[in-house]
Each structure stands twice: as structure tokens, then as C-alpha cells.
Amino acid sequence: xxxxxxxxxxxxxxxxxxxxxxxxxxxxxxxxxxxxxxxxxxxxxxxxxxxxxxxxxxxxxxxxxxxxxxxxxxxxxxxxxxxxxxxxxxxxxxxxxxxxxxxxxxxxxxxxxxxxxxxxxxxxxxxxxxxxxxxxxxxxxxxxxxxxxxxxxxxxxxxxxxxxxxxxxxxxxxxxxxxxxxxxxxxxxxxxxxxxxxxxxxxxxxxxxxxxxxxxxxxxxxxxxxxxxxxxxxxxxxxxxxxxxxxxxxxxxxxxxxxxxxxxxxxxxxxxxxxxxxxxxxxxxxxxxxxxxxxxxxxxxxxxxxxxxxxxxxxxxxxxxxxxxxxxxxxxxxxxxxxxxxxxxxxxxxxxxxxxxxxxxxxxxxxxxxxxxxxxxxxx
Amino acid sequence: xxxxxxxxxxxxxxxxxxxxxxxxxxxxxxxxxxxxxxxxxxxxxxxxxxxxxxxxxxxxxxxxxxxxxxxxxxxxxxxxxxxxxxxxxxxxxxxxxxxxxxxxxxxxxxxxxxxxxxxxxxxxxxxxxxxxxxxxxxxxx
Numbered sequence: 394x395x396x397x398x399x400x401x402x403x404x405x406x407x408x409x410x411x412x413x414x415x416x417x418x419x420x421x422x423x424x425x426x427x428x429x430x431x432x433x434x435x436x437x438x439x440x441x442x443x444x445x446x447x448x449x450x451x452x453x454x455x456x457x458x459x460x461x462x463x464x465x466x467x468x469x470x471x472x473x474x475x476x477x478x479x480x481x482x483x484x485x486x487x488x489x490x491x492x493x494x495x496x497x498x499x500x501x502x503x504x505x506x507x508x509x510x511x512x513x514x515x516x517x518x519x520x521x522x523x524x525x526x527x528x529x530x531x532x533x534x535x536x537x538x539x540x541x542x543x544x545x546x547x548x549x550x551x552x553x554x555x556x557x558x559x560x561x562x563x564x565x566x567x568x569x570x571x572x573x574x575x576x577x578x579x580x581x582x583x584x585x586x587x588x589x590x591x592x593x594x595x596x597x598x599x600x601x602x603x604x605x606x607x608x609x610x611x612x613x614x615x616x617x618x619x620x621x622x623x624x625x626x627x628x629x630x631x632x633x634x635x636x637x638x639x640x641x642x643x644x645x646x647x648x649x650x651x652x653x654x655x656x657x658x659x660x661x662x663x664x665x666x667x668x669x670x671x672x673x674x675x676x677x678x679x680x681x682x683x684x685x686x687x688x689x690x691x692x693x694x695x696x697x698x699x700x701x702x703x704x705x706x707x708x709x710x711x712x713x714x715x716x717x718x719x720x721x722x723x724x725x726x727x728x729x730x731x732x733x734x735x736x737x738x739x740x741x742x743x744x745x746x747x748x749x750x751x752x753x754x755x756x757x758x759x760x761x762x763x764x765x766x767x768x769x770x771x772x773x
Numbered sequence: 774x775x776x777x778x779x780x781x782x783x784x785x786x787x788x789x790x791x792x793x794x795x796x797x798x799x800x801x802x803x804x805x806x807x808x809x810x811x812x813x814x815x816x817x818x819x820x821x822x823x824x825x826x827x828x829x830x831x832x833x834x835x836x837x838x839x840x841x842x843x844x845x846x847x848x849x850x851x852x853x854x855x856x857x858x859x860x861x862x863x864x865x866x867x868x869x870x871x872x873x874x875x876x877x878x879x880x881x882x883x884x885x886x887x888x889x890x891x892x893x894x895x896x897x898x899x900x901x902x903x904x905x906x907x908x909x910x911x912x913x914x
Contacts, residue, residue: 512844514775523777523787524809525869527906529847529880530855531775535839539857543835546890592838592885637815644834644857644867645808 396664398489400617400624401481401771403432403610404736409573409727412506413604420606421450421501422458428608429459433621434495441466441493441611443480445730447473450501466493470632472640474680474723474761475653477731478769482630484611485769494612500732501606509602525642534599534681536641537763538591541683544650545593550701552593555682556584559597559724561709562679566721569747573601574725598682600723607732609739625742628755628772629664633657634765641763653766654691654759661757662693665770669693672770673753674741675717676734679724684762685709685717692757692768711748719748734758735769742773774846776904782810785824791905795896796824797866808866829896830912831858834867836888853880858894858909872909873897887911 405427407413407420415423429436439461442452452467466487470476477500484496510516511532530536544550563579566572579597587596617624633656637646662668669692677688686700694715695703708714720726720737727733738756740746746753753773760767779787782798789796799806800814801821813820836856841848857867874882876897894909 509842514844521778521780521783521809522775523779523783527775527777527901528855528869528871529839529843529850529853530837530869531839531844531847535837535855538837538839539835539855542837543890546835589838589840591840594837639809642869644869645865647865649867 395485395489395627395630397626397628397772398614399485399611400614400626401609401739402612402617402620402622402624403428403434404608404739405431406571406607406733406736407605409571409603409605410505411573411602411604413503417501417503417606418450418454418458421455421499424501424606424608425455425459425497425499428497428610431622432610434610434612436460437462438495439497440464441484441487441496443468443470443483443496443498445469445473445476445480445500446471447730448500455499466496470767472761472764474678474730475764475766477678477735477760477767478630478758479632479760479767481609481611481627481735481769482632482767485627485630488611488613494616496611497608498611499606499608500730502729503604504728505602505604532591533641534591534594537681537683538594539644540649540763542593544683544687547650548698548701550686552585554686554701554704555598556581557704557709558679558682558685559584562718562722562724564710565719565748566725569720569726572721572726573603574721594681600680600728601725603727603729605727605729607729607736609735623743623773625739626772628666628770629661630767630769631657631660632765632767633660638765640765643763650687651697652687652691652762653764654688654762657766657768658692661768661770667755671755672715672757673755674719674750675715676719676722676738676756676758677717678731678734678759678761679718679722680728680761682724688759688762691762692759711750716750719746719750731760738771742771774901775844776902777906782812786810787904789824790898790907793898795827795829795907797827797860797863799823799825806863806866827860827862830861831894832861833857833872833888833890833892833894834859835890838885850879850881852885854883854885854888856888856909868907870907870909872911876908883911
């Protein structure tokens with residue numbers, strides 16, 4: 394069983410900025426060493442690694458730079474930000490089944506100073522670009538914008554609902570000195586008058602472009618009790634690739650608005666001792682604001698079509714029904730393919746967040762919705 | 774402009790488009806339509822396929838108006854639209870495309886105010902850099 398068999402005992406991160414001078418490899422090593430130091434575990438004890446297929450630093454380079462020991466498990470998860478939580482899930486499974494004892498998951502990315510991936514016109518996506526790109530559906534913002542407009546049309550969602558998401562993330566970033574948007578409040582007027590990126594999505598519906606790296610350390614629950622920090626247990630983990638799913642351009646099945654979140658959620662709740670109503674705080678992947686209402690529905694916080702209305706009345710703020718993205722998320726803290734959502738979930742359950750939810754004991758962390766995804770339930 | 778880079782499964786779509794036909798892959802055994810094209814039928818696992826002629830009629834399922842930053846050829850057509858057209862013959866199949874005033878008109882030739890979800894459209898074909906691609910013309914609702 395995976396349930397509570399492992400725990401996250403260390404987290405580490407570099408500074409976040411539009412541009413950092415160091416290489417992705419150096420940033421990865423700094424984040425990993427910080428996470429190991431946080432855990433009080435020597436680098437030579439690391440015997441497992443997990444990251445994203447889009448990660449440019451590899452196990453060989455990282456292991457030899459930090460001084461890891463013999464490594465017996467290493468894994469890569471695909472589909473960009475959809476893989477974030479699965480890095481934790483894979484390591485939890487490896488440790489729980491005895492394939493390794495100290496796992497490190499990491500993501501290092503210079504997305505701020507590096508090229509925008511969509512500008513590479515040679516790359517073929519999981520569903521080949523021949524069906525979308527010639528028609529000017531060029532960027533993830535365009536692909537998700539298409540689903541967003543349909544969602545707004547079907548369920549009466551408005552730009553104010555999307556603003557609620559952007560505002561909650563920004564408000565939390567304004568409490569977090571490490572966040573890119575720490576000192577930059579957002580107003581409704583700023584949101585409503587900002588430039589379009591892909592109408593109906595405006596600038597503030599899009600995540601940041603950030604340089605930075607993060608890591609976490611996973612060990613068995615038994616070992617976790619001897620570590621320096623309060624353990625944060627991996628209560629459940631799931632990946633989600635629904636039947637007849639097509640990636641971010643999920644336009645060709647019966648129901649494009651019920652994405653991979655629904656698949657991951659069914660597995661996650663089936664294996665958990667608690668349900669959505671028991672989640673104290675959530676870290677929901679927010680590359681684009683519409684992913685939040687879609688994820689709220691998928692993970693069962695509300696019914697189909699109710700995700701937008703759920704955001705009303707300060708529901709996503711501290712003190713609301715479901716405080717989320719309490720470090721500021723990808724929209725306002727840093728966009729590092731969602732790894733900062735994992736570390737923020739750990740901070741909440743340790744009681745050390747800059748926007749602490751009082752007595753938070755359970756946290757849902759999700760990965761990119763719209764692409765094959767993953768999620769973890771963490772508990773104190 | 775980006776031109777389609779067909780893979781082996783998709784090549785027939787573009788070959789038929791060059792003949793002015795909108796065809797969708799179907800299973801030669803159970804008859805189910807499937808898109809995007811793929812080697813075998815997800816319903817009956819048959820590897821035999823055929824390409825069924827569509828009427829070319831559909832409705833706008835959703836659309837976006839992309840703004841910069843964009844690739845240069847698209848930035849040069851400000852206010853262009855990208856739409857998904859739900860095919861009348863196969864409502865689960867929604868083709869990405871552009872609504873234009875004439876087959877060879879620019880991607881920004883239609884006033885975005887005329888676009889709405891549910892609007893009926895009909896396919897037309899045009900050649901872009903030597904490759905024939907579908908375009909969509911608004912029909913009277």
C-alpha cells in the first residue's frame with residue numbers, strides 16, 4: 394500500500410526571478426542540496442531520482458554533482474506540468490516497495506530567460522500539430538483559451554470568475570517574500586483592462602515565465618520520524634490519462650471539458666481515508682486561470698459546471714471554503730511546472746507557509762490539467 | 774505560415790483536401806469514425822480503415838482570438854481567429870481551422886464580432902505555400 398507509507402521530509406528551492414545567472418544544472422544542484430539539508434540527510438544516501446521528461450538536467454549529472462550514492466531507481470514523467478505530482482508518486486511507490494530508500498524529485502527551469510517552447514515549430518506534440526498549428530492555434534494559451542470560451546458559454550462562467558482565481562493567487566503572493574509578485578497587488582481594473590493573450594484569456598490569466606529550481610526528499614514513514622522536520626505523508630497519489638484523451642488539444646472526444654483531473658481524482662479518492670470536503674488547503678495547477686474551475690470540478694469540490702461559481706465570495710482566499718495556491722502559485726509566485734505547488738503543500742502541513750491556513754492537516758496538490766496529469770494528497 | 778507536417782496516419786486527410794474533399798478516417802469493419810487518424814480502431818481494434826466523405830458542414834464549437842506574442846506570419850494578421858468546427862456528420866469531431874470571408878482571404882478577414890458559438894459554417898479549401906488546407910465560411914443561420 395502506498396497510503397502514508399512514505400513522507401516528504403525535505404524541501405528546497407532557489408530564488409525565483411525572470412532571469413537568474415546560474416545554469417539550470419547549478420540551480421538543480423542548489424535546490425536538491427537545500428532539500429537534503431532541510432531533511433538532514435546526506436547526499437550520499439540518495440538512491441532514487443524522479444523528474445519531468447522536459448527537465449534538461451539529468452540524473453547522471455545531478456547525481457555526480459551532489460555526491461549521490463549508488464542509485465537504484467530513476468524515473469521521468471511526461472507531459473510537461475502534468476508530471477509534477479507524479480514525480481512524488483513514483484518515488485513514493487519506489488520507496489514503499491523497497492526499490493530505494495531516499496528519493497529526490499526536482500525541477501529546474503530557466504523558462505524566464507530561455508526560449509518559449511511553442512516557438513519551436515519543429516517539435517511534434519503528442520497529438521501531432523498538423524491538426525492545430527497551421528491554423529494559428531500556436532500556444533498553450535490558445536489551446537486552453539478554446540476550452541475556456543466553451544466553458545464560459547456552457548456554464549455562464551465570466552471573466553470575473555477567472556479574475557477571482559488570479560486575485561487569490563496574487564493575494565497569497567503578496568504575503569510571500571519569495572514570490573515574483575510579492576510587492577505587486579492586482580486590482581479588478583488592472584485585470585479587466587489588461588491586454589489579451591488569446592481572447593478570452595488576458596495577460597493575468599496566464600502564468601509567469603520564471604527561472605528557478607525546486608526539489609523535495611521522500612523517505613519511508615519509519616525513517617521520516619527520525620528526520621529533522623515534521624513529516625508530511627504521501628496519503629495517496631494518482632496519474633490520469635482518460636480514455637480517448639488527446640493532450641492539451643482535447644477536442645475530439647465526447648466531452649472535452651472533463652479532462653484528466655477527473656481520472657486522477659477517481660483513483661485518488663478511492664484510495665484516501667478522506668474526501669474533498671476534508672481538504673483544508675489546495676494547491677491547484679494554474680498555468681492558466683480556467684484550469685482552476687475545471688480542476689475544482691474534476692477533483693470533486695463542486696459539481697460539473699459549478700467550478701466558476703465556486704470561486705465567488707472569497708472561497709479561494711484564506712478563510713474561504715478552499716484556500717488555494719497559498720504561495721501564489723504559477724500565476725504569481727513562480728512558474729516552475731508546478732513544483733512550487735508541491736513544496737507549498739508541504740509548508741502548509743508543517744505550519745510554515747507565509748499564508749498559513751490555521752491547523753491545516755490535509756492538502757491536495759494537482760499537476761497540469763488538460764494534459765495527462767497527476768495529483769497527490771498530502772497529510773500532516 | 775506554418776504548413777501541416779503530416780504523419781503517416783494523417784497523410785490521406787491532406788491528400789483528399791488537395792482534391793477539395795473533406796474526409797475523415799473510419800473503421801472499415803465497424804464503421805466508427807475516428808479523429809485524429811490512427812493505425813487501428815479504438816472500438817473494434819481493426820486495422821482496416823476507409824476515409825469517409827463529409828458534407829463539409831458544421832458549427833462553431835469554440836474560438837479564440839490570439840494576440841501577440843505570436844509567430845511573425847500570424848502576428849501579421851492581427852485579430853485573426855482560430856475556431857473549432859463541430860462537424861454536422863460527426864459531432865464528436867471538432868476540426869481546428871479559421872473562419873474567413875473567402876477561401877483565400879487572410880485569417881483576419883472576418884470581423885470577430887460576427888463569430889459566435891453555434892454559428893453554421895461550411896468548408897472551403899485554399900492553398901498555402903503549396904499545401905491545400907481547409908478554411909471555413911459562415912453560412913446564413
